[in-house]
Amino acid sequence: MGKIVFLIVDGMGDHPIKLLSNKTPLEYANKVNINSLLPHAALAFPSVLGRLAPESDSGVMADLGYDPKKYSTGRGWFECLGLGMEPREGDISLRVNIAEAVGSKLRSVRTYLSKEEFAEIEKAINEQVKLPLEFEFKAGEGYRGGLIIRDEKKRLSQFVSNNEPGYTVKFFGDKKLSFASKSKSDLIPKIKALKSNAVFTEKILNQFISEANKVLLKTDVYKKRKANGLPLPNYVLLRDGAIHDPKLPDINKKYGKLWAAVVGMPLEKGIASAAGMSLMKITELDDLDEDLENKADSVSRALDKYDAVYVHVKQTDALSHLGKYVEKYDAIERIDRILVYSILQKIDVSNGDTIVITCDHRTSSELKRHTNDNIPVLIANRKFNRVKDFGETECKKHHLKNISKATEIMPFVMKL
Numbered sequence: 001m002g003k004i005v006f007l008i009v010d011g012m013g014d015h016p017i018k019l020l021s022n023k024t025p026l027e028y029a030n031k032v033n034i035n036s037l038l039p040h041a042a043l044a045f046p047s048v049l050g051r052l053a054p055e056s057d058s059g060v061m062a063d064l065g066y067d068p069k070k071y072s073t074g075r076g077w078f079e080c081l082g083l084g085m086e087p088r089e090g091d092i093s094l095r096v097n098i099a100e101a102v103g104s105k106l107r108s109v110r111t112y113l114s115k116e117e118f119a120e121i122e123k124a125i126n127e128q129v130k131l132p133l134e135f136e137f138k139a140g141e142g143y144r145g146g147l148i149i150r151d152e153k154k155r156l157s158q159f160v161s162n163n164e165p166g167y168t169v170k171f172f173g174d175k176k177l178s179f180a181s182k183s184k185s186d187l188i189p190k191i192k193a194l195k196s197n198a199v200f201t202e203k204i205l206n207q208f209i210s211e212a213n214k215v216l217l218k219t220d221v222y223k224k225r226k227a228n229g230l231p232l233p234n235y236v237l238l239r240d241g242a243i244h245d246p247k248l249p250d251i252n253k254k255y256g257k258l259w260a261a262v263v264g265m266p267l268e269k270g271i272a273s274a275a276g277m278s279l280m281k282i283t284e285l286d287d288l289d290e291d292l293e294n295k296a297d298s299v300s301r302a303l304d305k306y307d308a309v310y311v312h313v314k315q316t317d318a319l320s321h322l323g324k325y326v327e328k329y330d331a332i333e334r335i336d337r338i339l340v341y342s343i344l345q346k347i348d349v350s351n352g353d354t355i356v357i358t359c360d361h362r363t364s365s366e367l368k369r370h371t372n373d374n375i376p377v378l379i380a381n382r383k384f385n386r387v388k389d390f391g392e393t394e395c396k397k398h399h400l401k402n403i404s405k406a407t408e409i410m411p412f413v414m415k416l
Ligand SMILES: [Zn+2]
Pocket: 010, 011, 055, 056, 057, 059, 317, 360, 361
């Protein structure tokens, strides 16, 4: 069996858009290199989470063959792992947003900070926040961070809500997933215990939030930004706290192939490393072309050493959340022109290699949110005959009948 590339284009699937001749951005985009795969391709059209609209963590897990309802212990575990922290069983690991509040209301869920500003805030929080338990806060990129609170006495619980109003948690037994929710109010909720054993955790997390709030107001970053009329970093939003190791079965052992990941975001890094993949050293770049060239290089190097490579591109999802469908189809064209082009210099689907192109969920550019629609999947390998096009409509019409769930893509591909 040849090499395998698994390309996940975040939120690539969409709905038909009137101004794009009733095509989706994926259908509208001119995809020369993807089209060159069509003579040896099959389409799939699986559901990711049934009627629920997935967040990226569950979408990526499902695409990589891990049922989120069976494995997800909370996104915070992957976020912290992806930031280079060391979440442990019994600690609580959370995703953090640096945000702006006015009184008890939320003005913005994200205050973008420079590297230097975020480093100062990280230091202030770690040195000045007073908690009865040991903790570590780590700055990520822009406004995203991770927090681990440790309790040697193992009193912490994952059964708590978020204080970020846009995300609600749902439990499947002791497994925990989060979903985007339409909040009716801009009042910042307190973190609440959802089971009686989580009252201690509720208290600790709310204490961290109010302490961090006080500390942030004393930082030079806050004072300088206030003087200059810039968005303020004065609040922390905590979400998706995880207590348990998701214990993903090792993907290398599961399928007998050595995997590498070319991913830049902490969440995707966390999932890939929890699955046992080797992470190629890479940072997510703001300029899409530079990011794609960087990832293309990295995939090319990974294919020299590894049997299979998972590569992720974020920007299509970000553009959809902003309603920028023109920029979205343009981004898909760039992905085709730079990344897929480069991958096809390295692998040959008519000669035993395989490429899978899909997304973790659809993100509608008109609704500006993730939807629960089935996702488009292209699987190119010499075992398949021609398909007409790669897009949502064609995938819906002509798809492999044995892939009805996203978790079935990976086992199917690994048996080709
Ligand atoms: Zn996503």
